[in-house]
Amino acid sequence: MPDDPREHHQRPSAQGSRIDPYVGAYAERAKGMVASEVRALFAVASRPEVVSLAGGMPNVGALPLEQIGEIVRQVAVEQGGTALQYGSAQGDPALREQICDVMAMEGIDASADDLIVTVGSQQALDLVTRVFIDPGDVVLAEAPTYVTAINTFAAFQADIVHVTMDDDGVVPEALEESLANLAAAGRRVKFFYTVPTFQNPAGVTLTTERRRRVLEICDRYGLLVLEDNPYGLLRYEGERVRALRADSPGNVIYLGSFSKTFSPGFRIGWALAPPAVRAKLVLAAESAMLSHSSFNQQVVGRYLATYPWQEQIKDFTEMYRARRDAMLSSLEAQMPAGSSWTRPQGGFFVWLTLPEGLDAKAMLPRAVNERVAYVPGTGFYSGDHGHRNMRLSFCYPTPEQIREGVRRLVGVIEGELSLRDTFGSAIAPPGSSADAPTPDLP
Amino acid sequence: MPDDPREHHQRPSAQGSRIDPYVGAYAERAKGMVASEVRALFAVASRPEVVSLAGGMPNVGALPLEQIGEIVRQVAVEQGGTALQYGSAQGDPALREQICDVMAMEGIDASADDLIVTVGSQQALDLVTRVFIDPGDVVLAEAPTYVTAINTFAAFQADIVHVTMDDDGVVPEALEESLANLAAAGRRVKFFYTVPTFQNPAGVTLTTERRRRVLEICDRYGLLVLEDNPYGLLRYEGERVRALRADSPGNVIYLGSFSKTFSPGFRIGWALAPPAVRAKLVLAAESAMLSHSSFNQQVVGRYLATYPWQEQIKDFTEMYRARRDAMLSSLEAQMPAGSSWTRPQGGFFVWLTLPEGLDAKAMLPRAVNERVAYVPGTGFYSGDHGHRNMRLSFCYPTPEQIREGVRRLVGVIEGELSLRDTFGSAIAPPGSSADAPTPDLP
Numbered sequence: 060m061p062d063d064p065r066e067h068h069q070r071p072s073a074q075g076s077r078i079d080p081y082v083g084a085y086a087e088r089a090k091g092m093v094a095s096e097v098r099a100l101f102a103v104a105s106r107p108e109v110v111s112l113a114g115g116m117p118n119v120g121a122l123p124l125e126q127i128g129e130i131v132r133q134v135a136v137e138q139g140g141t142a143l144q145y146g147s148a149q150g151d152p153a154l155r156e157q158i159c160d161v162m163a164m165e166g167i168d169a170s171a172d173d174l175i176v177t178v179g180s181q182q183a184l185d186l187v188t189r190v191f192i193d194p195g196d197v198v199l200a201e202a203p204t205y206v207t208a209i210n211t212f213a214a215f216q217a218d219i220v221h222v223t224m225d226d227d228g229v230v231p232e233a234l235e236e237s238l239a240n241l242a243a244a245g246r247r248v249k250f251f252y253t254v255p256t257f258q259n260p261a262g263v264t265l266t267t268e269r270r271r272r273v274l275e276i277c278d279r280y281g282l283l284v285l286e287d288n289p290y291g292l293l294r295y296e297g298e299r300v301r302a303l304r305a306d307s308p309g310n311v312i313y314l315g316s317f318s319k320t321f322s323p324g325f326r327i328g329w330a331l332a333p334p335a336v337r338a339k340l341v342l343a344a345e346s347a348m349l350s351h352s353s354f355n356q357q358v359v360g361r362y363l364a365t366y367p368w369q370e371q372i373k374d375f376t377e378m379y380r381a382r383r384d385a386m387l388s389s390l391e392a393q394m395p396a397g398s399s400w401t402r403p404q405g406g407f408f409v410w411l412t413l414p415e416g417l418d419a420k421a422m423l424p425r426a427v428n429e430r431v432a433y434v435p436g437t438g439f440y441s442g443d444h445g446h447r448n449m450r451l452s453f454c455y456p457t458p459e460q461i462r463e464g465v466r467r468l469v470g471v472i473e474g475e476l477s478l479r480d481t482f483g484s485a486i487a488p489p490g491s492s493a494d495a496p497t498p499d500l501p
Numbered sequence: 502m503p504d505d506p507r508e509h510h511q512r513p514s515a516q517g518s519r520i521d522p523y524v525g526a527y528a529e530r531a532k533g534m535v536a537s538e539v540r541a542l543f544a545v546a547s548r549p550e551v552v553s554l555a556g557g558m559p560n561v562g563a564l565p566l567e568q569i570g571e572i573v574r575q576v577a578v579e580q581g582g583t584a585l586q587y588g589s590a591q592g593d594p595a596l597r598e599q600i601c602d603v604m605a606m607e608g609i610d611a612s613a614d615d616l617i618v619t620v621g622s623q624q625a626l627d628l629v630t631r632v633f634i635d636p637g638d639v640v641l642a643e644a645p646t647y648v649t650a651i652n653t654f655a656a657f658q659a660d661i662v663h664v665t666m667d668d669d670g671v672v673p674e675a676l677e678e679s680l681a682n683l684a685a686a687g688r689r690v691k692f693f694y695t696v697p698t699f700q701n702p703a704g705v706t707l708t709t710e711r712r713r714r715v716l717e718i719c720d721r722y723g724l725l726v727l728e729d730n731p732y733g734l735l736r737y738e739g740e741r742v743r744a745l746r747a748d749s750p751g752n753v754i755y756l757g758s759f760s761k762t763f764s765p766g767f768r769i770g771w772a773l774a775p776p777a778v779r780a781k782l783v784l785a786a787e788s789a790m791l792s793h794s795s796f797n798q799q800v801v802g803r804y805l806a807t808y809p810w811q812e813q814i815k816d817f818t819e820m821y822r823a824r825r826d827a828m829l830s831s832l833e834a835q836m837p838a839g840s841s842w843t844r845p846q847g848g849f850f851v852w853l854t855l856p857e858g859l860d861a862k863a864m865l866p867r868a869v870n871e872r873v874a875y876v877p878g879t880g881f882y883s884g885d886h887g888h889r890n891m892r893l894s895f896c897y898p899t900p901e902q903i904r905e906g907v908r909r910l911v912g913v914i915e916g917e918l919s920l921r922d923t924f925g926s927a928i929a930p931p932g933s934s935a936d937a938p939t940p941d942l943p
Contacts, residue, residue, distance in 0.1 A: 079777030335521030
């Protein structure tokens, strides 16, 4: 547009480009909202000939579609007067009672009053962050941690400080050291975000002994724990562990979800929080979306009330165990020396460390070219880490596809190793991978 | 808890109360998140003997439940593989195409690429605010305006500046004067939020001539328009008007919803935005909830594809017109001198001004006692205004209930008038009503 003498105010086109005239008008928090450069690659990776070990999508093909069809029909016909109407921001009271029964399976004794139903547990993450985080506040999180949690914390301008994790989950001494250092530096730490059971992306589980110590440390520092537990009921071996919330009701916000144990298509998750926090979350939810879908809440309620859902979880467990076993045995049989990986007792993910000198992100285009995809480890850190790592998921492909995917992956890695041995270890400059986390789903 | 010598860090209980140990840990933005004091009253007002002219709930009882039951069953059984799975943060591509056809009814020529599906248009409001608002930024809004928009803007610490409105919608001269004053004061104005058609709460519609002038002013000041249009297709008389977006594609973010024309129970709304803004909204949605319900999007898509939805809107229009007529004729016949009200050509709401000396909020407990409820006008302003006003909705009660509700309301007003005439006008101190907006739904 031509200059106009009357235009001397905040016309954004004066500050911005012709491509985005509003570039000068965005909020500070929007500056961190940039699309990942590997997004385009994942579009390619979704082609049918590619074995994707990247996504965290549950295998909904195993669900009983006819029965679910009947359930949703009944909700519309018999409960339409409320199911098709607005609901409350806190969520359907009957469903909240049923969710308490689900949580009891992991040792949690809760009141439905202390619970809010959310659009997946992702929205619960968002609401907690919105209620607690001012720009510059610190969030502690495992290293590595769930990619979209990083995005959410970053969207509210939190500083994420990673805490070391090993095969037994987060290391209590490292947590305590971080807290002491941050306190000495005068930083405001708002909460410790943890996926203690079958962690995403690492697949590891915090041991019972460490759970006790982590809770003790957080209690001593007055630090709120944000426990994210979408996979806890999908255990393939070993004894079920108690949720952190079970042993520290006043100091833990617990996030749960039906996305992995039933279906992500209804977007029903929840947060269980101390009463005063829960009240804030409900007010935040009201301004975020007024109310969640009444229909979907009643569908999940009717599913829990009329379908043998614990049997369904057993079926899922059998299916996913076979897929995990296929992945672990393939890795064991084929991965070259110098690589290592975690051995999850449940959940969806294996965390793989490549031989020295290899870079998982630099290698990804070649892997996709060989028709196998994964998520590079760099996406699971807020800083420049994880170059030698990748997340492999075994939830969606069949055991046969997993074996073929690992075979292809091993071929790519062996190719990289001979390049490394010929040209040295610096195949890709590590700095090139320190960008935004991947857009990969949960 | 007793003091502990090791506790010298950020234990919130040291700052907070025993009721809320985290009171010192909340974000600045959470301080504005307080429950309205009239919330408790609305709980009473939901008793069946009370005629509620308060809520903005559509009459979903008029929907064809058997047919909707068949649609949802088909989506589960025939499309379960995708409907029960995660979707994309931007929303179902097929539904986005269909939404373009719906918007074409109000003159909008749009590409599905520029559209994001949201959890009702409320989430679209939230995402736009999140992307644009830094603390202290100014949002312009009509006086009065939609209560939950006020909450959302306040939740991101915007300053809301109201612009005068009359029976023809917002006053262009007042908009221009506000913009000039704010520019002179060096304030950052991010957008003008408007419900131009059948406004909530005022029921008025911006005239065609004023639409042209408002767009010209905003274009001249480089100000983005946030057009919220949930009621546009529910017109009971007069000619349909073009959406603001229809005549200014590059400068308007348009929000739409199926909540009033189909059902709020599926929570399907949308935002149509210039491409660069749309990209930011999708990233914000990803961190807010990963993706909306695939199931619900496919249900609305199948409803639009297989059901005569334009006929359904005609049926809704007939029904709501009869309710509006019942309200307007009752007000005409019974309201005492000194009161006035708007005459909406569509939508759900009438805005009533009480005779001088009366206070709608102070009067509300007495009205509920007489078994009629409304929303006091003070809720629709960010400052201390609207004491003589109330919003009356005619969407949910039947014509008979509306007539009875107005009869009861007139009785209460007449009682107040005789008190006023006996004791003078200062029945309630106006300052007592300047608190948070009501929790009333749309």
